[in-house]
Amino acid sequence: MAATKPAANSTAKTAASTEAVKHITYLAAALKAPRITEAAARLADQARDAGWTHEDYLAAVLEREVSARNASGAQLRIRAAGFPAPKTLEDFDFDAQPAIRQQIGALASGGFLTEARNVVLLGPPVINGT
Secondary structure (H helix, E strand, O other), X not given: OOOHHHHHHHHHHHHHHHHHHHHHHXXXXXXXXXXXXXXXXXHXXXXXXXXXXXXXXXXXXXXXXXXXXXXXHHHHHHHHHOOOOOOOHHHOXXXXXXXXXXXXXXXXXXXXXXXXXXXXXXXXXXXXXX
């Protein structure tokens, strides 16, 4: 009879885990944060195996949600701005304007932000250009 107890205990744990996942899914939907469900499920086994504290696990799940929201928010703002096509610094042809490579690199590093300095871009107006 002692041999059946571990199986029964395992079944009880599985049932409790299933109920917990259902509850997490409900709560994530109520918070309008559906990615929490995905992150919680994905990180649960990793957290158990690594011996994370509850706080570490919760922080990891919420970090995934915040990162995903920031990324999707940025995409929504870019779409709402109505830009004709996305353009990045990686797409820029520096061979056509080699003199600005160093200046653009300095701006792209964001150093002016940490130094609280202004940036002013000057040049002649261009028709049908940016």
